[in-house]
Amino acid sequence: MSCHGTIIDQLRAAGVRLTPQRALVLDVVYHTDGHLTADQVYERVHAQSPQVDLSTVYRNLVFLRQQGLIGELRLEGQPVRFEAVRAGREHHHALCTHCGAMLELAQADLSSLQATLLDRYGFHLEPVHLTLSGLCQACAAAA
Amino acid sequence: MSCHGTIIDQLRAAGVRLTPQRALVLDVVYHTDGHLTADQVYERVHAQSPQVDLSTVYRNLVFLRQQGLIGELRLEGQPVRFEAVRAGREHHHALCTHCGAMLELAQADLSSLQATLLDRYGFHLEPVHLTLSGLCQACAAAA
DNA sequence: CTCCCAGTTGCAAATCTTCGCATCTGCATA
DNA sequence: TATGCAGATGCGAAGATTTGCAACTGGGAG
Structure with a gap:
């Protein structure tokens, strides 16, 4: 099946x-x-x-x-x-709160955050799926 | 009121x-x-x-x-x-998936991620409230 | 001060998600 | 291969969240 x-x-x-x-x-x-x-x-x-x-x-x-x-x-x-x-294709999402565009972020983009958390708090961030909000390039430029 | x-x-x-x-x-x-x-x-x-x-x-x-x-x-x-x-007290949360402990992360902990996203994608991350999952220090040590 | 209307509200109903529980079953063990 | 049981399932019902809509109102324009 x-x-x-x-x-x-x-x-x-x-x-x-x-x-x-x-x-x-x-x-x-x-x-x-x-x-x-x-x-x-x-x-x-x-x-x-x-x-x-x-x-x-x-x-x-x-x-x-x-x-x-x-x-x-x-x-x-x-x-x-x-x-x-x-x-091999783990990724996260970044959603533009203005136009709704969604871009995919590589797992690697979070590696520095991961290092920071481990370093400062001893916290092991799981490579779980995240959705971040913000403004995409185009909307940020327009604003 | x-x-x-x-x-x-x-x-x-x-x-x-x-x-x-x-x-x-x-x-x-x-x-x-x-x-x-x-x-x-x-x-x-x-x-x-x-x-x-x-x-x-x-x-x-x-x-x-x-x-x-x-x-x-x-x-x-x-x-x-x-x-x-x-x-002045914006923060995020890190939740231990093992013991349920929750720690608060400073906004500053995300600054490098913010810089990375802006740099690589032109994406302006909003300082919105996030909850991240992972293992706290104690649980990670025990595992 | 009054008028106006886009944005809000209360209500009822729909939708989405979770839960309790009796029954069932994958799979480790003998 | 047969057995036991922790964990899964189906079903019904509850709980959580959202929506449609007609009536209402905050606050800017006149």
Whole structure:
């Protein structure tokens, strides 16, 4: 059903249970390029396994996020969206509060912050998915 | 009713309407040290003006956050919480995903990230309230 | 001081997300 | 391969947050 052997191995190694529902949610998110709302994930899961419940989808989205396998995107005024976290393509988002443009930031852009936190607080920042707000170049120039 | 003249002036200067409901929400948040859930804000607002609706409280919390006057805290598994953004005491939060400890980060800790984003993307990071996840010193040491 | 209207509000209903609980099942172990 | 049980699921209901809309109002223009 899934073509994500590596990820599934990773899950097994972490000692978590791999239920068909969980695999399906993972599969749906990983087969999409964009950002899906929980409801959209549910729709697609439901199309393949109609008995799967929406709450199970939610629970698995939370679970997979905690495992670091999916990232979530909380944009102003719309439901939370999820996306795959692909090895080697980890990234964060910077959202322009003025025009809504979104740019992707490389994980490396956070490395100095990571170092700062470790240095000053002994805090190990997780490479979790972040969404930062601000003004994009164009809007900043216009202002 | 309120003792936040400066902030109110700031709002008027920004050309926004200052309704009693809005002033009350602002007042409640600024008269609390901790982090209040929307519901707690509503309770306190309601105690003073019983006719104010919960949705108005929500709308004003969103509005005041957009104005940068309050910050929000989204902690795993609990409703969103809000807190005052006090001039000179802007800060962010770092949450330990293991023990739940929360430490406050100074705005200055983000300055290098801010510089990086401006430099690499021309993106002007807003000093908005952030919550970062990771491991605190103690938990990291234990692991 | 009065008028006007864009922005707000209260209310009710929709939407989104989480939870409790009885039942079920992946998978480690024997 | 059969068994046990911690963790997952489905379902119903609750909780959290947002929205549509008609009525109302803060505060600038006249």
